[in-house]
Amino acid sequence: MQDENGDGQPNDTWYELKGSETGKSETKQRYAITYYKPKAPRENVLWTDNVGRINSVDINGYHTQDYYFPMFIQEDSYTLCGTCLGSTMTIGELETSPGYDWGYVDNYGPGVPDNALFDISHAIQADGSAANLEYIDFVKVHTAMTGKGAAVGEISCEPGIPYDYHIK
Numbered sequence: 458m459q460d461e462n463g464d465g466q467p468n469d470t471w472y473e474l475k476g477s478e479t480g481k482s483e484t485k486q487r488y489a490i491t492y493y494k495p496k497a498p499r500e501n502v503l504w505t506d507n508v509g510r511i512n513s514v515d516i517n518g519y520h521t522q523d524y525y526f527p528m529f530i531q532e533d534s535y536t537l538c539g540t541c542l543g544s545t546m547t548i549g550e551l552e553t554s555p556g557y558d559w560g561y562v563d564n565y566g567p568g569v570p571d572n573a574l575f576d577i578s579h580a581i582q583a584d585g586s587a588a589n590l591e592y593i594d595f596v597k598v599h600t601a602m603t604g605k606g607a608a609v610g611e612i613s614c615e616p617g618i619p620y621d622y623h624i625k
Contacts, residue, residue, distance in 0.1 A: 460594040467595040472580040472588040473540060476560020479581070483543030487583070490603065491536040498523035506541075512603070514611045525611075537599050544604040544612065552606040562598045 461469040478484045489507040492514070501513040502525045514525050527535070542561070546554045556564040560579065580588035604612040 458595040458597075459590055459592060467597070471597065472582060472590065474560060474575050474577070474579045475581050476579070477558035478542050479540070479560075479585075481543070485541040486585070487538070488541035489536055489538045490541075491534050492526060493534045494526050494528075494530070494532075495524065502526045506603075510603075512605075515605065517608075517610045519609050539599065540601060542602045544602045546602075546604045546606060546612060548607050552608055554604075554612060561601060 458467055458469050458471050460466075479486075485508065487507075491505050493503045493505075495502055499516050501515045503511070503513050505511050516525065542557065544554070545557070546552065560575070577590045577593055578587075580590045582588050600613050602612055606612065
């Protein structure tokens with residue numbers, strides 16, 4: 458997001474940085490998923506989405522926290538909107554989720570590390586047209602696919618520390 462109104466707050470227009478999966482048939486643009494706060498510790502987090510699916514983020518022994526829902530959220534639910542990528546998760550002797558060609562946080566695929574870099578020239582508006590951003594003041598990241606592994610549970614984004622390669 459650019460701080461277009463100059464107030465130092467992330468309250469202007471959010472844009473998406475398209476990646477290698479933008480426009481593919483298995484990619485759902487304008488996807489929304491709503492998570493529901495559990496009533497007690499160690500309960501699954503139920504979710505629904507805008508394509509009619511219902512599922513959950515399941516409690517497991519690999520992650521030991523009491524809640525998989527962000528408890529700083531006071532409401533009974535929260536919704537994320539964006540693009541949902543087709544899952545690359547395979548479950549066998551080892552669970553794997555191969556990366557995409559380019560353009561996604563926590564992405565390990567062909568061309569590492571360049572496939573994890575972002576370029577604001579890839580920013581698009583909600584209708585898919587170029588946003589033509591001059592700069593970015595705020596960045597928001599959320600997991601771009603849904604799925605479950607047998608051992609570790611949900612697929613989630615584990616971003617590292619961002620770095621601006623244009624700072625001199």
